[in-house]
Amino acid sequence: MSASGGRLNVVLCWHMHQPCYQDPITHEYRQPWTYLHAIKDYSDMAAHLEQVEGARAVVNFAPVLLEQLADYGDRIRRCLEQGEEITDPLLAALASPVLPEDAEHRLRLLRACLRANPSRMIDRHPAYRELAALARAVLAHPEGLRYVNDQFLADLLVWYHLAWMGETVRRSDALVQALQAKGHLFTLADRHRLLRKIGELIDGILPRYRALAEAGRIELSMTPYAHPILPLLIDTAVAREAMPEAPLPRNAPYPGGEERARWHLREGRRIFEERLGCRPSGCWPSEGAVSTRTLALLAEEGFRWAASGEAVLMNSLRRVGRHKECCREDVLFQPWRIEGAGTLHCFFRDDGLSDLIGFTYSGWDPEDAVADFVHHLENIAASLEQPERHVVSVILDGENAWEYYPENGHAFLRRLYARLADHPRLRPTTFSMLLDGEPGLATDHLPSVVAGSWVYGTLSTWIGSPDKNRGWEMLIEAKAVYDRVMAAGGGDTRRREQAVHQLAICEGSDWFWWFGDYNPAESVRDFDHLFRLHLARLYQLLGEMPPEYLGHAFTFGTEEGAPEAGGVMRHGRPPEG
Numbered sequence: 001m002s003a004s005g006g007r008l009n010v011v012l013c014w015h016m017h018q019p020c021y022q023d024p025i026t027h028e029y030r031q032p033w034t035y036l037h038a039i040k041d042y043s044d045m046a047a048h049l050e051q052v053e054g055a056r057a058v059v060n061f062a063p064v065l066l067e068q069l070a071d072y073g074d075r076i077r078r079c080l081e082q083g084e085e086i087t088d089p090l091l092a093a094l095a096s097p098v099l100p101e102d103a104e105h106r107l108r109l110l111r112a113c114l115r116a117n118p119s120r121m122i123d124r125h126p127a128y129r130e131l132a133a134l135a136r137a138v139l140a141h142p143e144g145l146r147y148v149n150d151q152f153l154a155d156l157l158v159w160y161h162l163a164w165m166g167e168t169v170r171r172s173d174a175l176v177q178a179l180q181a182k183g184h185l186f187t188l189a190d191r192h193r194l195l196r197k198i199g200e201l202i203d204g205i206l207p208r209y210r211a212l213a214e215a216g217r218i219e220l221s222m223t224p225y226a227h228p229i230l231p232l233l234i235d236t237a238v239a240r241e242a243m244p245e246a247p248l249p250r251n252a253p254y255p256g257g258e259e260r261a262r263w264h265l266r267e268g269r270r271i272f273e274e275r276l277g278c279r280p281s282g283c284w285p286s287e288g289a290v291s292t293r294t295l296a297l298l299a300e301e302g303f304r305w306a307a308s309g310e311a312v313l314m315n316s317l318r319r320v321g322r323h324k325e326c327c328r329e330d331v332l333f334q335p336w337r338i339e340g341a342g343t344l345h346c347f348f349r350d351d352g353l354s355d356l357i358g359f360t361y362s363g364w365d366p367e368d369a370v371a372d373f374v375h376h377l378e379n380i381a382a383s384l385e386q387p388e389r390h391v392v393s394v395i396l397d398g399e400n401a402w403e404y405y406p407e408n409g410h411a412f413l414r415r416l417y418a419r420l421a422d423h424p425r426l427r428p429t430t431f432s433m434l435l436d437g438e439p440g441l442a443t444d445h446l447p448s449v450v451a452g453s454w455v456y457g458t459l460s461t462w463i464g465s466p467d468k469n470r471g472w473e474m475l476i477e478a479k480a481v482y483d484r485v486m487a488a489g490g491g492d493t494r495r496r497e498q499a500v501h502q503l504a505i506c507e508g509s510d511w512f513w514w515f516g517d518y519n520p521a522e523s524v525r526d527f528d529h530l531f532r533l534h535l536a537r538l539y540q541l542l543g544e545m546p547p548e549y550l551g552h553a554f555t556f557g558t559e560e561g562a563p564e565a566g567g568v569m570r571h572g573r574p575p576e577g
Helices: 033-051 063-082 089-095 103-112 118-122 126-140 142-147 150-163 167-172 174-182 188-214 230-234 236-241 257-276 292-300 310-319 328-332 351-363 366-383 406-422 431-436 466-487 493-506 510-514 521-541
Strands: 008-016 057-061 218-222 305-308 336-338 345-348 391-397 426-428 444-446
Touching: 008 033, 008 366, 008 431, 033 057, 033 063, 033 167, 033 188, 033 406, 057 063, 057 188, 063 089, 063 188, 063 257, 089 103, 089 150, 089 188, 103 126, 103 142, 103 150, 118 126, 118 406, 126 142, 126 150, 150 174, 150 188, 167 174, 167 406, 174 188, 188 218, 188 257, 218 257, 218 431, 230 236, 230 257, 230 292, 257 292, 257 493, 292 336, 305 431, 310 328, 310 345, 345 391, 345 431, 351 366, 351 391, 366 406, 366 426, 406 426, 466 493, 466 510, 466 521, 493 521, 510 521
Parallel strands: 008 057, 008 391, 008 426, 057 218, 305 345, 336 444
Antiparallel strands: 336 345
């Protein structure tokens, strides 16, 4: 038991992020995940925070996600009020009075309406389960498509969107409940009412989080604009700090990367302030990827705190010979100051606790899961002489884990927030609240950090393998052309502005996350294709002919099984062996 009897600080930080899924030419959304996570996960998380008075959390948004949320709201509104077509295939089908007739389009709709967790999202609804079974049978035997009528497609589209509704919406919204009770034979009017509800939910997301922040219930923080890996933009060679033998792109480093990193921070902050009405004090660098120069840059741009993964801290302590002088509890549960990064504080996530939420507790009884989580925190508090001077940072994806939980994690999250809020030895808080309470917070200093991310403490998820390096080589070649054209003053003002933004999208981290033969082939194919489209569009905006290689896939993934959680999440700690 701790000597002081103080309360251990606990920060839950949820990172909300979706990359730019828009086709750069047609502006059609190639994937629906932005609006689906909005009506399910962003909506539910806001509701849980609203319902538990003592709940506290940090909610982190990528600015490119904020832009897409606003765009979806506008497009749905224009569709309903002015009859404009929505440039998202699923929403367009939901809204259209005439469903597609051609076989290929219908097969694509069937395939798309099955992209939901089978046990948690499809099978819990008997009507959707039956529709999904028929859809799978048709996909296995496409000649059966002749028996698929418009009513079947309409019912499947409605149930797909009902299944993606947040649990808090499902339990409280009269329209959603009425549609679920109806079960089948949905009309165009039903579909338009559902579309209007989707638009209302999307439009309400940012105002709800903004209100929570203004009430002091949460802290809002940001990621650089298009979610780039800042350390690699600044200097690709830093990948070798944690992976000394890693091969690098043949044409590395990335030219002018520090200027681009600074652009992503400034543009990200501009969008963030415009959409959320406040200036962020903290930055979760994309994927928690940091380097010594990255942290200094964040400090120069006025951020008070940043955060990264536990393994980054341990690698950094090991490099200066401090890893043996004290136990994990003595070093992890406090912020660190890095030489050259001014007054910036860097927090480090507890990988074990974060991964329990991300991967383990979804299969547990919610009460048992919360009890186990709180028990871990109680043990940490008991191990510290002054727990009130320490903080446990639990940081993870705020959107992708919940489809693996019963009822989108409703019981788990509601119990978790309530238990933390009422616990006599634990204090839910935010990073800025902690810093405002200094000098009581324990801190320590490091001369530098070993560049890495929350994934394994390395940058291996984004560089160092053949497919990832090939992606970088293509991006670096495009950046060299960009620099040449921009320096020569080519193009009119509008096209130059478009090129700056287009380059930012190409610099996002998600492309490189998916490149590689350990990812599912369908996802790799989608991201490979969209990455090449974005690069080709950049060349076009610069008035240059896109290279021939952009017309050919270069990464393929695996058809054999799928990684845990479909590859959208990873563990913080490397696999054993």
